[in-house]
Amino acid sequence: MSESTTTPYSPVRVGVLDNDICALECIVALLARLNTPNRQIDAWASNNPAQAIQECRFGVRRTNVILVDMALNGLTGAQIAARLRRDVPDIGIIGMTAYQPELYREQLHAAGAQALLDKSTLRKTLPLALDAVSRGLAYPADGGFDSVVQSRMAASDETAKRQVVWLTVTERRVLSLSMSSMNTREIAQTLHVSADTVFSHRRNIKNKLHSNTWYDVMDLCRSMHIA
């Protein structure tokens, strides 16, 4: 596909997530300036990670690209990116930072993003990055990031790698019973143990699978088709 500026683009819905209100407003203003007949941009913005993810997952209109700040008061842009890559597999993700981009590059790549921009040069880099990422490509092409398709495949490979985990017999039973939609009390009754013991097994399973919450474990098992 040629890079001619006269080629009409489909409208691109772009989300912006940044806890810095001033930066958020500037980026929205920049996106408004980039909105032309040849590059139609429909932008939304939020300083709230929960709301931004909810919008990406269940918004009335599908978000094509999201710009995520790398530092969000304890949460990292890479965490947000990893969650989005899991929940919204086709979304393009661009990280941005006021700090040195090199520090975040590796973790953002691992999280499945397509680009990382320095906020101080957004005026120049954002139009090019948007053009590439809205088409599912990485920016720049040799910048070390994967395309959306490659990121999705990499995320699936990572899930497959986690299969090599040793669980005890009881842990496997707890996992299996959880997958059959039994709650903790029911699992405890079935296994003739206390609910605390069930929680203890869950904790061990979470640690072995490097998951933060039990929901992540369930999600992982579903993706691996464990019944």
Next chain:
Amino acid sequence: MKLRAQLARLWNTRNTTVSLLAMAAGLLTVTESVYWMTTSPWTWARGATFTIRLIAIAWFILDPGIGGIAVACAQVMDFLSPWSTPISMLFMGLLATGITGFLRRRVGAGVAFILVAGAAGNLVSRDTSFMNDGGIVSYAALVLAATVVGTATRTATWRHDQEKRNREIRRNTAITQQLHDYAMNDMNDVIMLLDEAISRHADIPERRALKRIRTGAVNALTQTRKAIVALEYVDAPEDAGAPTVRRQPGTSGRSALHQQVCALLDEQQDILQSLGFQGTVLLPNTLPPAGEDNTDLIVGLVRELLGNVAHHADPSQGYTLALCADVEALDVSLADTPVDPPSPGVSPTGLGSGLRRYAAAITARRGGMGGPCPTA
């Protein structure tokens, strides 16, 4: 020339306190040695002994770490020679033991061994010696005491230096965090606002000035980044309790708040999943300690919020819960889609009685509770 350069290097890198002690002891020993030389019959052997003693003392002053061995050897030479050793030389030997033990533990132990071995040689080779009648035991005890004092002083000094270094690391980490979180973002905001102004007002005469201001801001941002890199330490502080803002400790270092929140999330997500909700939870790698009261409040609030999801939210739209924390505040956000959207004109921020209770508690702690965050 080479020797002069080496001597100059040793002089410039000497430990001042240690050198002063060595010089004071050395001066005393040299004075006594000269006295004995002038009041005793001259022999070449005495002259050689005196010279060797002088060289050993000079070496000890310049490089106490290795010069201590020379002093010990000179002392052993005195022990084994037929004439009396200056008393001050005995103290010089003890000082050498303590100082080398302070500077280099193993060398100090070696010096102590040499001195005690020399004293034993003195006991064996002479019929009358102050090492007889238990004198060697007293001397060995003094040598041991000097070694212990040197080693203990070394350990205490090392600990003090480590604590000082750890304090500097913590201070620099705090400065780095402030620069990273505030100064960098503020400078970046200035640059972006200038970009916006330059783009919007292409024809104004002040455009050139705005561009110069922008250049200055970019330079300041670059220099601040370099300053942060220079301040940041790679090694973490060595005491386990030291807070490290940038580090993300593993499970064993998680606060009670973090552990309780994780346990609650497991339980509540279990319930929500059984009701058909597919949710996303965002947690930082660690939540800071919050004290018992605040921990109970936060855990209770999260429980209330997730309970409200079960009661009021549309399962097909899922939910997202995010906890964000820095050293000053904790932010708990929940996004879902109500089954029954609020009527027109009614604020969507209406809080139920449960959340109102939490709102009052949060306000009492100088926090705030609000409704949906606006989107652009």
